[in-house]
Amino acid sequence: MMKLLPIAILALAFAPHSGGVELRPVEIHDQLALQAEPGKKIALTLDACSGKFDSNMIDFLIKNRIPATIFATKKWLNRNPLGLSVIKAHLDLFDVENHGEKHIPAVIGAGKSVYGIPGEPDVVHLRREVIEGGKAVEKATGIAPHWYRSATAEYDAQAISEIDKLGYKIAGFSVNADDGATSKQRTIEKRLARVKAGDVIIAHMNKPASDSAKGLSVGLAYLLKAGFTFVRLDQVKLQESPAKAGRNLHRKS
Template sequence: MSRTVFTLLLGLMVSATVTAAPSWGVEVHDRLAVPSGAPTKAVAITLDACGGAFDASLIETLIDLRVPATIFVTKKWLDRNPAGTAMLLAHPDLFELEDHGTSHVPAVIGTGRRVYGIAAEPDAAHLEEEVSGAAQAIRSLTGRAPVFFRGATAIYDAQSMQIIRSMGYQVAGFSVNADAGATLSEAQISARLRAVQPGDIVIAHMNKPAGSTAEAFAATLPSLLAKGYRFVTLSGGRLQPA
């Protein structure tokens, strides 16, 4: 199958623009659907909690500024960070927990495939377990079932996209990669945040406190708020292709 035919077929399966990642994978790019001429400058902040630790400074900044965010958590992260989980659950008006997988395995199927060095799922059954395990953990903590899924590495293949959608989840893309996995400097992250536009969906990470994400958000969010930007969770808007 040619790349062109593959892309057309995948476009019929997902309501999102896709960008080639590996030759067999795609990265989903979405924005919020903001009506033309609307006075509200809506932006969605999404934070991934893959594994590792808890960036309390980042979450404290959002609480202090009353900035909501959609948090994509793995079950692995929830199990390792009870204090961080408790802080998120204490502010249901600000933080919405969504599905980032059970063990942070890429939503790609195929023995021998790797995404950024992480092994893919061996088969469809393992992918379904990756999605459902985190969903069950979120439901038990919050009383609500997640509706969005973002796979580890945010790379997908056609089969995995179809399975995720058949399970009732919407794949959550993004339009601004703020911290590149919490690897960028404070200045680089701040520059990306200052460049956001109404309707952008920002991805950053809250599981790497040694990075510069917290400092950049603390330095930049006040100026965005002063410019009239309003921050929303993904459930507060509709996603559309970026």
């Protein structure tokens, strides 16, 4: 049975328009659901859209034993066999989830786009994006994914419903660390310094020429010293973060 969409998503997804009701994409903000065990738990999620493999970032995570959930597209998996081999050698740390086949935003309809990236022309194409992305992850790692994050991390109401029907949980976030790997190192450090227990961090591991690895290395080291514990999304549940509902914090990735 399809789950009911959160009230905040429904309120944002449908906006009045002179011609009737117009679907508007939303960015989903989540935090970790309340945990039975006490502790300062947070989740690091890394998008691998297309592009390359940021070995400096992954090497830092491995050295410091920091778990992360990686959202990889089929495009990235096919283009980065060396990076994939490193991740597969450390599946005790890394959980690989579904970021789609071709990195297409989850908005449906002719002419629709997010940050200039065209969306899906119809539901059939959306289903292919999700299904083929999932197959690629399972083929690459031997483990079927259960979480989905679309390109740009924005969705319209119809796409949310279809992704749910396909059996995926949509992975939102509460802290945008690197703005699609466009932020400077100091900005990333400042954002991570404000992380609180329960936060879900989004960053990117597909642009090694960016400041993402440098900023995250400093920021994550600080969080470790502050006593935070990192968890993967396959180990927890997420809940809507009402404090950030409706805020548009995610730039083109």
